[in-house]
Amino acid sequence: MNHFGDVVRERRERLRRQDRRYSLRQVAQRIGLEPAYLSKIERSEAAPPSEAATVRLAGELGEDPDVLLALAGKVSRDLQDIIRKRPRLFAELIRQLKDAPDHAVLRVVREVRDGDW
Amino acid sequence: MNHFGDVVRERRERLRRQDRRYSLRQVAQRIGLEPAYLSKIERSEAAPPSEAATVRLAGELGEDPDVLLALAGKVSRDLQDIIRKRPRLFAELIRQLKDAPDHAVLRVVREVRDGDW
């Protein structure tokens, strides 16, 4: 399993090679965290930050927020709220899709998008 | 919005009318919580308990665990783990279904269940 801190560090250092504004300190400042704290996060000495901070970090790094949250072991609040409003329905759907291959899930996504409900 | 504590209390007292083993104390003991704590939960003086305790409570009351967890403002860990493994896919699907009517979601559930992927 890819760990949160490693991914963040790699992403940031890759960006940094082209733009020196991606130092740990500057990124930390832009997303509103203390450098020492971000340092600990990148070395997995501290757990991933809050959802809000993780999303800001994703923005800064050009990463998909849902992916970064997933690496942090979380599911974004807005998705949880959608599920919470119709728990039986969504619980069943998601459990059904657990072992479905990607392409099957994608087909469903497309069907729904183009759906005429 | 129906509150967690009220639902639990109502459910329990309904059961109690037919079976006096559904006193607060006895239920608390069966699910492994202190009576004083369960009392606070039912009166919303304390927040809903942990996911594990909530699920045991649901079992005791004959309620759907996902529904009770939803009332507790939570989404069960196992669902979150399914989403976390394919965050982009599931995030897109769930957001698409946000405003879809129940019957549309149900149709998708059925399609997937009978699906030949």
Added chain:
DNA sequence: CGGAGTGTGTCCTATGTAGGACACATGAAT
């Protein structure tokens, strides 16, 4: 009446979450 069982008030605690403050050593640039 006297006990058994019931719900609740009060107080306490351990662990986790989400960071901030500050100092320090190193390295890069001028």
Added chain:
DNA sequence: ATTCATGTGTCCTACATAGGACACACTCCG
């Protein structure tokens, strides 16, 4: 050589989570 920025080590904190312990007052019922 000095300045400046960089990453990091150490220490500290406020709040939330998830309860346990115990005592108390009421009530039901044999």
